[in-house]
Amino acid sequence: MSRGRLDIVPAVSDKHSQHKSRYTVDRQIPGAFEGETVTRRRFMTGTTHAAGAIAAASFALPALGFAIGPIFKEAPHTWESAGPTDMFPDNNYIPTVITLTPGIGEAGKGTVYVRQRNPAIDTDKADRDTLYIAITSRCAHLGCPVRWVDAAERFICPCHGGVYDLLGRRVGGPPVRPLDRFYTRVVGGMVQIGPRYSVNSELERFSPRDPGEPIDGLGQYMYPSRPSARKL
Ligand code: FES
Missing domain, CATH: 2.102.10.10 (Rieske [2Fe-2S] iron-sulphur domain)
Structure with missing residues (x-):
């Protein structure tokens, strides 16, 4: 019975110690480039969010400035x-x-x-x-x-x-x-x-x-x- 417990413990420990590479090539991602650390999916998601934020700010900030600017004049x-x-x-x-x-x-x-x-x-x-x-x-x-x-x-x-x-x-x-x-x-x-x-x-x-x-x-x-x- 004690021998069975000893068999399980090293297996869990190995899983936690496994290091995930920061390079997409090492992670076997199809089409990955040498030295690439950000997946294209993540890059495109971030770019889309940033573009959306810039577009929203270009409408919201002028309106906000127009509304509250006179208060500070x-x-x-x-x-x-x-x-x-x-x-x-x-x-x-x-x-x-x-x-x-x-x-x-x-x-x-x-x-x-x-x-x-x-x-x-x-x-x-x-x-x-x-x-x-x-x-x-x-x-x-x-x-x-x-x-x-x-x-x-x-x-x-x-x-x-x-x-x-x-x-x-x-x-x-x-x-x-x-x-x-x-x-x-x-x-x-x-x-x-x-x-x-x-x-x-x-x-x-x-x-x-x-x-x-x-x-x-x-x-x-x-x-x-x-x-x-x-x-x-
Ligand atoms: S405006 Fe209401 S009492 Fe003068």
Whole structure:
């Protein structure tokens, strides 16, 4: 009985130790060339796959670039005059039309609400270094144009009932953050409106976000700013 077991063990060991040659000639493949290490079947399969990948990429990559390329194109930082400094009181907003998207005519214009900074109400960090407050008319929910209602001291959005207070903070409706603002400066007695920025519920500044993107908490990481979202 023990002799039978000894007969089997060497046979298995031989099978594992058998070395498969890397040359197709040694493997008896018909039509093999001397020194050839890749079979023609494998070579043709690899070539076909590579050609298919190149063909697919030639269609997919341009389409992908066309779709997402504009996201990475940084918008130019422009400053535009809103009016003389004495045109803006510190207790009410004056609507001013400026160009938000250059090069597309009237369609690129939008309303910005501007007033002089009032130290009694503009106590937040973001406002301490500015002389004028400029608030966008684009709702932070889905982008409808909000309207400043002087009697109620509220910005009201007609689309879904979004309501913002005097400082642009959301006080009602579905908007996810306060109204965005614009940097301002005074040059030659004129108030100029510059790039847009977003603010969280504490009115701290963030790079501009799109409507519907919250900034508080994890939102600031989940919805990073697009380089092209500079002014609109
Ligand atoms: S777009 Fe303003 S509340 Fe929806």
